[in-house]
Amino acid sequence: MDPLIQRWFDLINIRSVNGRELEIAEHIAGLIRGFGLTPHFSRFEDDVEGVRPSVWTELDSGRPGKTMLLIGHIDTVDVTLENWKTDPFRATEIDGKVYGRGAMDMKGGLACLLSTLEYFAAHPERFSGKILAAFVSDEEGLSRGTYALCDEGVLKADYAVMAECRFTNAAIGFRGRYSFEVTVRGQSAHASRYPRRGENALISAGKLAAAIEALPTKSHPKLVGGTWCVRYMSGGNPDTLVVPDSCYVFVDRYVVPGETAEDCIAQIRSAAAGLGLADKVDVRLKPRKSPYMQSFAVPEDHELVTTLVDCYADVTGKDLELAYDPSVCDSNIVAVTLGIPVVTFGPSGENLHGDNECGYPEEVLASFEIYKRMVERLLTP
Numbered sequence: 192m193d194p195l196i197q198r199w200f201d202l203i204n205i206r207s208v209n210g211r212e213l214e215i216a217e218h219i220a221g222l223i224r225g226f227g228l229t230p231h232f233s234r235f236e237d238d239v240e241g242v243r244p245s246v247w248t249e250l251d252s253g254r255p256g257k258t259m260l261l262i263g264h265i266d267t268v269d270v271t272l273e274n275w276k277t278d279p280f281r282a283t284e285i286d287g288k289v290y291g292r293g294a295m296d297m298k299g300g301l302a303c304l305l306s307t308l309e310y311f312a313a314h315p316e317r318f319s320g321k322i323l324a325a326f327v328s329d330e331e332g333l334s335r336g337t338y339a340l341c342d343e344g345v346l347k348a349d350y351a352v353m354a355e356c357r358f359t360n361a362a363i364g365f366r367g368r369y370s371f372e373v374t375v376r377g378q379s380a381h382a383s384r385y386p387r388r389g390e391n392a393l394i395s396a397g398k399l400a401a402a403i404e405a406l407p408t409k410s411h412p413k414l415v416g417g418t419w420c421v422r423y424m425s426g427g428n429p430d431t432l433v434v435p436d437s438c439y440v441f442v443d444r445y446v447v448p449g450e451t452a453e454d455c456i457a458q459i460r461s462a463a464a465g466l467g468l469a470d471k472v473d474v475r476l477k478p479r480k481s482p483y484m485q486s487f488a489v490p491e492d493h494e495l496v497t498t499l500v501d502c503y504a505d506v507t508g509k510d511l512e513l514a515y516d517p518s519v520c521d522s523n524i525v526a527v528t529l530g531i532p533v534v535t536f537g538p539s540g541e542n543l544h545g546d547n548e549c550g551y552p553e554e555v556l557a558s559f560e561i562y563k564r565m566v567e568r569l570l571t572p
């Protein structure tokens with residue numbers, strides 16, 4: 192078997208569902224040592240037992256130059272065992288597709304990053320500057336692995352490749368996302384006296400919810416625009432004859448560049464004021480254990496993007512489509528928090544986060560070739 196494919200299989204065979212990243216982190220650290228490099232472990236604060244590390248390393252050519260960050264997540268989502276036709280924690284090839292949890296998202300990408308690192312560790316004369324590689328935990332959760340590396344200040348680079356599973360198109364922009372908690376207050380009273388007495392918070396909240404979803408958003412030529420989604424509401428008590436005096440509203444807001452959390456809160460407040468509810472509504476950004484992801488887009492003529500497009504054409508003979516993703520991922524942190532231009536591209540497959548997830552060996556082999564050429568061209572000696 193091709194050593195790269197074997198590496199991919201080995202990674203799939205290690206169960207690394209979000210929350211149990213230690214074994215795969217140690218496996219990757221072992222490979223890095225095998226390349227003659229030093230692995231560093233990074234732990235995030237909430238990981239009290241120290242079982243969810245990220246691993247990173249640096250390969251220095253010894254010559255001045257730029258730095259390339261190669262990054263990917265080592266955790267996967269969980270599985271519902273009864274729906275799999277193969278063992279999800281054993282890579283199984285059927286009709287040219289490789290099945291297993293992480294086969295698509297994103298152990299093929301990890302294998303390619305590791306082999307790229309191995310190649311340049313063995314050929315330091317083929318690049319100048321540095322290559323940083325980061326294998327992060329908790330991407331499928333709160334991205335605490337990547338945020339911890341940000342806090343440590345170890346990820347400084349000129350370019351980044353996020354080896355996520357999208358092969359026929361590369362994402363160069365993502366929206367951001369915030370969650371808001373809105374509390375709408377009314378006035379309780381005996382239900383039999385309503386509506387002469389009392390003020391129904393559920394009715395006020397319903398009107399406000401509709402008004403929130405009708406609020407304008409900024410637009411972006413490629414990311415299209417922001418969106419509002421009222422995702423959860425609760426209030427009232429079906430067991431007592433009381434007019435509801437409070438309603439909780441949970442609002443998701445996807446944003447494009449230029450839209451801040453403060454702007455969104457002001458928008459919700461103005462919607463409340465428009466309904467005469469200004470003094471009956473509290474709005475706050477939902478507290479979260481890691482920062483919210485903000486939106487970004489790398490210019491299409493940036494050398495990182497054009498180099499990827501060129502290398503893709505060289506390896507596959509095809510044009511690579513540039514994409515803008517409506518969601519968020521760790522690329523948002525790389526681009527916004529770390530300020531590193533990032534392309535999100537890597538071997539893909541089918542059934543992302545679903546049963547019978549699988550990946551394509553030919554895309555793993557091609558992605559490795561593409562990463563190698565990108566590093567060679569961007570870090571020319």
Ligand SMILES: [Zn+2]
Pocket residue numbers: 264296297355356
């Ligand atoms: Zn992923």
